[in-house]
Amino acid sequence: MIPSKNFRTDIALEIAESLFDESGQEIPGVEMITEQDEQMGITVTWVKVTSQAGEAAMGRPMGNYVTLESQSMKENDPAVHEEITKILSRKLGKLHNLTENSSILVIGLGNRYVTPDALGPQVCDKLLVTRHLQGETPIEVSGQLRCVSAIAPGVMGITGIETAETVKGIAERISPDLIIAIDALASRKTSRVNATIQISDTGVSPGAGMGNKRTPLNEETVGVPVIAIGVPTVVDAATLVNDTIERLLGAMSNAVMDIPEGANIFGMMDSLQEDERYALIRELLDPYTGNMFVTPKEVDAVITRLAGIIAGCLNIALHPGITQADVNRYLN
Numbered sequence: 001m002i003p004s005k006n007f008r009t010d011i012a013l014e015i016a017e018s019l020f021d022e023s024g025q026e027i028p029g030v031e032m033i034t035e036q037d038e039q040m041g042i043t044v045t046w047v048k049v050t051s052q053a054g055e056a057a058m059g060r061p062m063g064n065y066v067t068l069e070s071q072s073m074k075e076n077d078p079a080v081h082e083e084i085t086k087i088l089s090r091k092l093g094k095l096h097n098l099t100e101n102s103s104i105l106v107i108g109l110g111n112r113y114v115t116p117d118a119l120g121p122q123v124c125d126k127l128l129v130t131r132h133l134q135g136e137t138p139i140e141v142s143g144q145l146r147c148v149s150a151i152a153p154g155v156m157g158i159t160g161i162e163t164a165e166t167v168k169g170i171a172e173r174i175s176p177d178l179i180i181a182i183d184a185l186a187s188r189k190t191s192r193v194n195a196t197i198q199i200s201d202t203g204v205s206p207g208a209g210m211g212n213k214r215t216p217l218n219e220e221t222v223g224v225p226v227i228a229i230g231v232p233t234v235v236d237a238a239t240l241v242n243d244t245i246e247r248l249l250g251a252m253s254n255a256v257m258d259i260p261e262g263a264n265i266f267g268m269m270d271s272l273q274e275d276e277r278y279a280l281i282r283e284l285l286d287p288y289t290g291n292m293f294v295t296p297k298e299v300d301a302v303i304t305r306l307a308g309i310i311a312g313c314l315n316i317a318l319h320p321g322i323t324q325a326d327v328n329r330y331l332n
Helices: 012-023 052-058 078-095 119-126 163-174 237-255 260-270 274-289 299-318 324-330
Strands: 030-037 042-049 063-069 103-108 147-151 178-186 196-200 226-236
Touching: 012 030, 012 042, 012 052, 012 063, 012 196, 030 052, 042 052, 042 078, 063 078, 078 196, 078 226, 078 299, 078 324, 103 119, 103 163, 119 178, 119 226, 119 299, 163 178, 196 299, 226 237, 226 299, 299 324
Parallel strands: 103 147, 103 178, 178 226
Antiparallel strands: 030 042, 042 063, 063 196, 196 226
């Protein structure tokens, strides 16, 4: 059977939730702190992996994983988007201390020709890049704009080059103090698709949640600290069916209460653990769906909104002189 922590997901929070559910108690080396803004419908959860025991349990390197959730994220709700942008910029500032002279390289991972995977390239398109302006900016904005560069290197299937190789080469040439990698992720829960943003200071493994793991981008592989920002834009078909069956079982539970024969059948189905049910579904679906992933039909508009939120967050966090008003007025 497939352990529940092996569900296809890039979201550290989902792994932590699974571990807490299974053990019923705190996991050694894993800390979770949750903040909620009920008025805006925003939840922020900080998962911190603090020891090798936590690293082994989570299957994720030691470090910080900040997850922001809001169903309004995928809707056309400017007020909530503005609040999310502010929160993200503050959390990003806590993961790495930037000085006035810091140089930042932003990497837009993904394939811009495949909409659910185009988040990274679209964020790069909306960034305020300034490396080419260094030494030429007016004295009035001196100290207000950091050195920021950005590139969307494409995917190995198009370029034939590992993304980590490309990034390492660029980093060796321009010597940034920090790399920020933007990527589309996979989620374990359908409710989190396009409604979650994760920030981590441990780097990123492109394609890991989809079972297509490439060379990771982290300080060890590229020689520069790497912060990863990602949004789950897809969920695999087995997870979708598993969640559907879970809801079906809940409906059946109410429908068969007065039917003893039906209740027995329901009891047999309900006795399966979530990971057992998932493994069974994977086995049944594989001949028909293979490695199929699912994304909502409105993904085009949603990716554009999400790219705007993340780009706004970066523009504010990376440039001391950029405010939310500037983002709304000039940088959309």
